[in-house]
Amino acid sequence: MSKNPYDRASDPAKRHxxxxxxxxxxxxxxxxxxxxxxTDEDLAKPIIGVATTWIETMPCNLNQRxxxxxxxxxxxxxxxxxxxxGTISVSDGVAMGTEGMKASLISREIIAxxxxxxxxxxxFDGIVCLTGxxxxxxxxxxxxxxxxxxxxxxxxGTILPGSYKGKDVxxxxxxEAVGSYNAGKITAEELWDLENAA
Amino acid sequence: MSMALxxxxxxxxxLNGIPATDPDKIAAAERSGEIAVELVRKNLKxxxxxxxxxxxxxxxxxGATAGSTNAVLHLLAIAREFDLPLEIEAFERLGESTPVxxxxxPGGSYAALDLYKAGGIALVLRELAAGDLLHxxxxxxxxxxxxxxxxxxxxxxxxxxxxxxxxxxxxxGGLTVLRGSLAPEGxxxxxxxxxxxxxSGPARVFDSExxxxxxxxxxxxxxxxxxxxxxxxxVGGPGMREMLAVTxxxxxxxxxxxxxxxxxxxxxxxxHGFMVAHISPEAALGGPIxxxxxxxxxxxxxxxxxxxIEVAESELATRRAAWRAPAPRYAGGVxxxxxxxxxxxxxxxxxxxxxxxxxxxxSTDR
Numbered sequence: 301m302s303k304n305p306y307d308r309a310s311d312p313a314k315r316h317x318x319x320x321x322x323x324x325x326x327x328x329x330x331x332x333x334x335x336x337x338x339t340d341e342d343l344a345k346p347i348i349g350v351a352t353t354w355i356e357t358m359p360c361n362l363n364q365r366x367x368x369x370x371x372x373x374x375x376x377x378x379x380x381x382x383x384x385x386g387t388i389s390v391s392d393g394v395a396m397g398t399e400g401m402k403a404s405l406i407s408r409e410i411i412a413x414x415x416x417x418x419x420x421x422x423x424f425d426g427i428v429c430l431t432g433x434x435x436x437x438x439x440x441x442x443x444x445x446x447x448x449x450x451x452x453x454x455x456x457g458t459i460l461p462g463s464y465k466g467k468d469v470x471x472x473x474x475x476e477a478v479g480s481y482n483a484g485k486i487t488a489e490e491l492w493d494l495e496n497a498a
Numbered sequence: 499m500s501m502a503l504x505x506x507x508x509x510x511x512x513l514n515g516i517p518a519t520d521p522d523k524i525a526a527a528e529r530s531g532e533i534a535v536e537l538v539r540k541n542l543k544x545x546x547x548x549x550x551x552x553x554x555x556x557x558x559x560x561g562a563t564a565g566s567t568n569a570v571l572h573l574l575a576i577a578r579e580f581d582l583p584l585e586i587e588a589f590e591r592l593g594e595s596t597p598v599x600x601x602x603x604p605g606g607s608y609a610a611l612d613l614y615k616a617g618g619i620a621l622v623l624r625e626l627a628a629g630d631l632l633h634x635x636x637x638x639x640x641x642x643x644x645x646x647x648x649x650x651x652x653x654x655x656x657x658x659x660x661x662x663x664x665x666x667x668x669x670x671g672g673l674t675v676l677r678g679s680l681a682p683e684g685x686x687x688x689x690x691x692x693x694x695x696x697x698s699g700p701a702r703v704f705d706s707e708x709x710x711x712x713x714x715x716x717x718x719x720x721x722x723x724x725x726x727x728x729x730x731x732x733v734g735g736p737g738m739r740e741m742l743a744v745t746x747x748x749x750x751x752x753x754x755x756x757x758x759x760x761x762x763x764x765x766x767x768x769x770h771g772f773m774v775a776h777i778s779p780e781a782a783l784g785g786p787i788x789x790x791x792x793x794x795x796x797x798x799x800x801x802x803x804x805x806x807i808e809v810a811e812s813e814l815a816t817r818r819a820a821w822r823a824p825a826p827r828y829a830g831g832v833x834x835x836x837x838x839x840x841x842x843x844x845x846x847x848x849x850x851x852x853x854x855x856x857x858x859x860x861s862t863d864r
Binding site: 313315346348350360362363366367368370371372373374375376377378379380382392396397401402403404405406408409410412425426427428430431437438441442443444445446447448449450451452453454455456457458459460461468470471472475476477478479480481482483485 | 499500503506508509510513514515516517518519520523524525526527528529530531532533534535536537538539540541542543544545548571572575576579580581603604609610611614639707711714715717732735736737738739740742743746747748749750751752764766768832833836840847848849850
């Protein structure tokens with residue numbers, strides 16, 4: 301006589317996700333998740349969302365897909381099931397001085413909203429947020445405050461400065477060089493060299 | 499903010515500072531995944547970790563490292579999302595009693611990478627603890643308290659990035675709060691990287707960042723001027739643009755030490771000079787910054803915490819009566835949606851705040 305496949309004790313740490321994954325009523329949701337590749341064993345564990353703010357518009361967040369794989373290894377090793385998702389980000393360094401810069405602080409709210417929505421929408425038990433430039437870190441922290449499910453934020457790390465005439469240079473150096481160029485203190489060639497070095 | 503998040507406990511201590519290209523970052527990410535599962539098992543939630551004392555620790559750490567004015571806005575916002583009371587005055591109270599010990603850009607010499615190599619944020623915590631300026635028992639997500647993290651700091655011999663608390667770079671913090679006739683609900687002034695405490699000069703008024711930038715490019719700003727950039731607040735912009743292109747252009751022209759700039763917008767962490775931002779209430783909501791005329795004398799006085807306009811109250815009343823709110827810059831889309839909901843900078847410019855509450859009340863009144 302075969303055992304009822306749904307007759308399985310729920311992990312007490314699945315405080316939220318049990319409502320999404322456990323029991324015969326949840327067969328449709330399980331069908332969807334199994335189509336992603338999740339197994340019965342995966343779905344019996346606490347489900348941890350892994351939010352990235354990966355984007356190709358700036359250098360600051362570029363390593364997040366690689367880091368997300370590492371976060372997911374850690375989650376699996378500790379007995380959880382990770383589900384990765386993406387949120388948005390806006391580069392201050394790129395948008396600065398344009399109308400687009402109005403999007404920067406607004407992005408903080410959208411990052412918080414989107415982490416909150418995905419976590420609520422998919423009944424996550426916990427959340428790891430990978431953040432990089434600008435509004436991504438506060439946006440993630442705000443989402444944790446709203447959700448109040450166990451979780452953390454990991455900043456993906458500072459990017460390295462460039463080198464120009466023996467000195468470390470960053471995008472800040474380039475912003476100030478624009479002022480020097482407009483004041484006639486440096487040439488267009490010097491500005492361009494700095495842009496390429498920073 | 500990566501430092502602030504470690505200090506309020508939401509990021510595992512020591513892991514944020516590892517540079518993006520460092521192989522250790524991968525191990526840090528794996529460890530973070532493990533910690534998340536441990537937190538779920540223990541049911542230790544963000545609101546168990548982020549307390550009023552944790553916020554105070556973060557404000558101290560930001561002050562000690564001459565952190566950006568954006569940190570003020572973000573910590574006010576985070577506090578509100580955690581339902582914790584935090585007023586802008588906390589940045590004055592704690593900032594004024596926190597020495598700057600971080601020799602970090604833009605006011606100082608070193609970058610975030612140098613701080614990491616010197617021993618990282620734990621060094622900042624250790625020095626704050628030595629100065630009795632840290633709540634030691636606040637917990638981080640890795641289970642350690644701030645006191646434990648501080649005591650386990652690993653300092654690279656001879657480092658000059660974080661000074662001892664008894665030999666600081668400056669005795670008080672890198673920013674503080676101003677009020678006064680131009681900022682009844684507060685404004686933030688940057689004090690890092692310069693020693694200026696007072697400036698009084700003629701207002702040069704611009705109703706957008708672009709207008710100010712064009713004037714600077716045309717060499718239209720001279721020593722002594724107070725550059726006023728308004729209608730760039732949370733509602734007015736919308737979105738509080740950062741004035742880095744403008745402030746960098748002033749520095750690039752050699753005017754950084756000669757002029758002051760005030761705005762209802764924001765500054766980048768990279769902005770330096772005698773600059774005041776987050777002026778509340780903002781121009782678009784009829785704040786007094788909207789009433790400034792070209793040539794009015796504007797005074798910034800850090801010692802009295804005042805940002806004021808040297809114009810008689812009767813004249814200001816006349817101007818106030820004549821002021822009309824400008825049409826919103828955008829009629830639809832995300833800009834308009836945001837402008838309709840966002841709260842003042844002194845409330846963190848959040849979209850879940852008082853203006854949302856008012857809108858919700860309106861919807862039940864119907």
